[in-house]
Amino acid sequence: MFLFKLLYSDSKTQARIGQIITxxxxxxxxxxxxxxxxxxxxxxFPELVASLGFSxxxxxxxxxxxxxxxxxxxxxxxxxxxxxxxGLILTDSGGFQVYSLSSFRKITSEGILFQSHLDGSEYxxxxxxxxxxxxxxxxxxLMVLDTCIPYPSDIExxxxxxxxxxxxxxxxxxxxxxxxxxxxxxxxxxxxxMFEDLRKESARFIANLPFNGYALxxxxxxxxxxxxxxxxxxxxxxxxxxxPRYLMGVGTPLDLVEAVIRGIDMFxxxxxxxxxxxxxxxxxxxxxxxxxxxxxxxxxxxxxxxxCYTCRNYTKAYLRHLFLAKELLIYSLLTLHNLTYYAKIxxxxxxxxxxxxxxxxxxxxxxxxxxxxxEEDDGSDVNF
Amino acid sequence: MFLFKLLYSDSKTQARIGQIITxxxxxxxxxxxxxxxxxxxxxxFPELVASLGFSxxxxxxxxxxxxxxxxxxxxxxxxxxxxxxxGLILTDSGGFQVYSLSSFRKITSEGILFQSHLDGSEYxxxxxxxxxxxxxxxxxxLMVLDTCIPYPSDIExxxxxxxxxxxxxxxxxxxxxxxxxxxxxxxxxxxxxMFEDLRKESARFIANLPFNGYALxxxxxxxxxxxxxxxxxxxxxxxxxxxPRYLMGVGTPLDLVEAVIRGIDMFxxxxxxxxxxxxxxxxxxxxxxxxxxxxxxxxxxxxxxxxCYTCRNYTKAYLRHLFLAKELLIYSLLTLHNLTYYAKIxxxxxxxxxxxxxxxxxxxxxxxxxxxxxEEDDGSDVNF
Ligand SMILES: [Zn+2]
Ligand SMILES: [Zn+2]
Numbered sequence: 001m002f003l004f005k006l007l008y009s010d011s012k013t014q015a016r017i018g019q020i021i022t023x024x025x026x027x028x029x030x031x032x033x034x035x036x037x038x039x040x041x042x043x044x045f046p047e048l049v050a051s052l053g054f055s056x057x058x059x060x061x062x063x064x065x066x067x068x069x070x071x072x073x074x075x076x077x078x079x080x081x082x083x084x085x086x087g088l089i090l091t092d093s094g095g096f097q098v099y100s101l102s103s104f105r106k107i108t109s110e111g112i113l114f115q116s117h118l119d120g121s122e123y124x125x126x127x128x129x130x131x132x133x134x135x136x137x138x139x140x141x142l143m144v145l146d147t148c149i150p151y152p153s154d155i156e157x158x159x160x161x162x163x164x165x166x167x168x169x170x171x172x173x174x175x176x177x178x179x180x181x182x183x184x185x186x187x188x189x190x191x192x193x194m195f196e197d198l199r200k201e202s203a204r205f206i207a208n209l210p211f212n213g214y215a216l217x218x219x220x221x222x223x224x225x226x227x228x229x230x231x232x233x234x235x236x237x238x239x240x241x242x243x244p245r246y247l248m249g250v251g252t253p254l255d256l257v258e259a260v261i262r263g264i265d266m267f268x269x270x271x272x273x274x275x276x277x278x279x280x281x282x283x284x285x286x287x288x289x290x291x292x293x294x295x296x297x298x299x300x301x302x303x304x305x306x307x308c309y310t311c312r313n314y315t316k317a318y319l320r321h322l323f324l325a326k327e328l329l330i331y332s333l334l335t336l337h338n339l340t341y342y343a344k345i346x347x348x349x350x351x352x353x354x355x356x357x358x359x360x361x362x363x364x365x366x367x368x369x370x371x372x373x374x375e376e377d378d379g380s381d382v383n384f
Numbered sequence: 385m386f387l388f389k390l391l392y393s394d395s396k397t398q399a400r401i402g403q404i405i406t407x408x409x410x411x412x413x414x415x416x417x418x419x420x421x422x423x424x425x426x427x428x429f430p431e432l433v434a435s436l437g438f439s440x441x442x443x444x445x446x447x448x449x450x451x452x453x454x455x456x457x458x459x460x461x462x463x464x465x466x467x468x469x470x471g472l473i474l475t476d477s478g479g480f481q482v483y484s485l486s487s488f489r490k491i492t493s494e495g496i497l498f499q500s501h502l503d504g505s506e507y508x509x510x511x512x513x514x515x516x517x518x519x520x521x522x523x524x525x526l527m528v529l530d531t532c533i534p535y536p537s538d539i540e541x542x543x544x545x546x547x548x549x550x551x552x553x554x555x556x557x558x559x560x561x562x563x564x565x566x567x568x569x570x571x572x573x574x575x576x577x578m579f580e581d582l583r584k585e586s587a588r589f590i591a592n593l594p595f596n597g598y599a600l601x602x603x604x605x606x607x608x609x610x611x612x613x614x615x616x617x618x619x620x621x622x623x624x625x626x627x628p629r630y631l632m633g634v635g636t637p638l639d640l641v642e643a644v645i646r647g648i649d650m651f652x653x654x655x656x657x658x659x660x661x662x663x664x665x666x667x668x669x670x671x672x673x674x675x676x677x678x679x680x681x682x683x684x685x686x687x688x689x690x691x692c693y694t695c696r697n698y699t700k701a702y703l704r705h706l707f708l709a710k711e712l713l714i715y716s717l718l719t720l721h722n723l724t725y726y727a728k729i730x731x732x733x734x735x736x737x738x739x740x741x742x743x744x745x746x747x748x749x750x751x752x753x754x755x756x757x758x759e760e761d762d763g764s765d766v767n768f
Contacts, residue, residue, distance in 0.1 A: 043712035
């Protein structure tokens with residue numbers, strides 16, 4: 001059983017509220033998925049992540065394939081048991097990390113040959129193998145292998161790589177037909193780069209395949225904010241209403257509201273967790289850097305409007321001290337705050353959908369985060 | 385009000401159970417103090433440290449003097465408020481870290497001139513300044529400035545440095561007389577190196593001064609296990625019965641029981657926390673290294689006899705994976721386990737004192753930790 005139920009649709013925008021119903025639990029959408037790259041949401045006990053209201057996380061197939069390897073996780077009883085996470089897990093296909101982390105790779109029509117960035121060992125990632133690994137991890141939502149299209153790319157390259165994505169989507173479904181497991185979902189991925197025709201064509205192609213959900217890939221790869229939103233405007237209307245829509249690797253709070261307005265239900269992004277480790281905090285006053293010397297004797301909390309553990313118990317002066325001293329506790333404290341902020345933004349977005357106030361929220365987030373949304377982001381999640 | 389109350393004395397050994405009563409709370413002795421170097425017990429929320437049963441931690445004056453500086457901590461309302469620690473805090477004088485970390489130092493009869501290991505800036509640490517800083521930190525138990533005597537040292541050097549320690553002890557008490565604060569305690573420190581006569585003479589000298597407690601310094605600096613215990617045998621009988629006795633920077637579980645048998649009430653040591661960050665765990669089966677390839681597919685907990693959060697929820701295979709991936713969560717998980725183990729050892733020691741079973745416990749810990757106790761340890765607590 002894997003169901004998507006539409007609960008509410010905004011009359012003024014494409015925004016919607018829904019439920020994803022699975023044997024492991026029910027998720028309200030729109031939903032933000034914190035990134036748990038290597039089987040851990042960096043620096044946080046999983047119970048803490050859950051206590052903030054997150055019910056699903058993303059884990060990276062590439063990282064787990066290389067270390068510790070899917071056999072170990074399978075023998076441990078799956079990733080949930082291995083990492084002590086009681087919620088749902090969505091896994092990517094590994095393709096994006098091969099593209100962004102691996103030093104050597106070669107794409108053929110069958111798959112991607114690459115070398116581990118850890119020890120140089122060789123792997124051949126095919127659409128079938130990508131799903132096989134995800135089944136071994138016991139993922140709840142599996143993503144098909146797609147191709148990564150760098151930004152900018154010319155139309156020929158974009159076309160070739162998009163067609164390969166389509167071919168792999170079909171192969172993935174053939175594999176899934178033979179190997180699928182009850183209660184698990186498989187999501188297809190739309191490509192098409194930044195070309196309107198290709199993007200629309202890809203959305204139509206993928207939408208016509210019997211996936212449980214539909215993702216938009218190849219966005220948030222360095223393109224301008226406005227171009228990203230234009231691609232959403234083109235692609236989303238092609239996707240079926242009755243299935244969840246997932247915008248991969250996005251984004252800032254502003255990106256989230258822009259996507260919800262256009263009909264997106266799911267997101268994942270390293271921003272709240274990675275930025276926290278770099279001392280960059282999301283607050284009701286916009287982004288602040290804890291390193292700043294102006295916080296040297298600032299005994300107020302990170303965000304006066306935040307009620308997270310960090311804001312209730314620590315001052316900016318203390319957090320700045322820990323950050324400069326590279327004290328391990330700081331990564332937990334700041335990650336906790338940023339994820340709390342994201343949980344709150346998602347709650348506000350849902351509330352705004354229900355009350356018809358999305359445009360006011362968008363306005364507010366535009367002032368705070370437009371600059372951040374414009375900045376490039378390669379989406380990779382390294383240790384720091 | 386700062387009181388020490390003897391509750392129970394072992395008939396067969398010098399072991400004793402007592403209470404330290406302060407305005408901030410009551411501590412049962414023997415007590416182990418986790419090290420919170422720079423205003424944080426590395427990688428753990430302070431509430432977690434308290435939940436393991438620890439009611440007092442040690443913080444390092446040297447580290448806090450250099451960064452963030454005592455003025456900031458004073459303005460924050462003291463170190464307890466700054467770091468969100470509700471228990472007691474004992475601070476050292478800074479002398480040991482000057483000795484082990486500073487690149488340049490010069491000892492005069494007035495104090496120690498040194499350069500910060502962080503930025504080379506110069507400080508002159510005198511007996512008076514060491515206490516002034518600790519008062520600014522709002523420490524509950526302040527340690528006097530003493531001299532560090534390397535191991536091995538010849539008798540002349542040991543004598544000169546021990547006499548300087550004595551001179552500084554008197555100066556410290558003179559300063560304390562003018563500046564002491566109600567409810568706070570000042571502890572003197574015995575030196576004397578590894579020479580029986582000098583050690584005894586130093587213990588007598590310091591014991592005759594009106595301190596609230598008496599510490600043994602200059603041990604656990606690389607000397608053999610047996611020599612350390614011989615020094616305890618010589619020094620402790622010279623100390624007053626009615627005041628707490630503190631063995632600085634010690635040690636392994638075996639060192640703890642050896643010291644309690646000889647009449648020690650208080651300890652601090654970086655071993656449980658630092659070793660955890662290095663993947664070395666104290667368990668009921670002795671010390672294990674989580675890196676070991678034999679744990680690759682070991683789905684049992686670190687220690688089957690431990691009921692800590694880590695042992696209840698994670699397997700060795702997962703912990704090994706996080707450790708090899710340098711994932712931040714591992715430092716919290718392993719520190720939590722090692723501190724839980726130390727809390728348990730201290731409970732077992734107290735229980736053994738009350739039931740007259742210290743020799744059986746000593747036997748058990750001897751088998752597990754004699755090798756570890758023999759190894760050199762410089763006591764320094766760097767980030768990793
Ligand atoms: Zn907060
Ligand atoms: Zn444990």
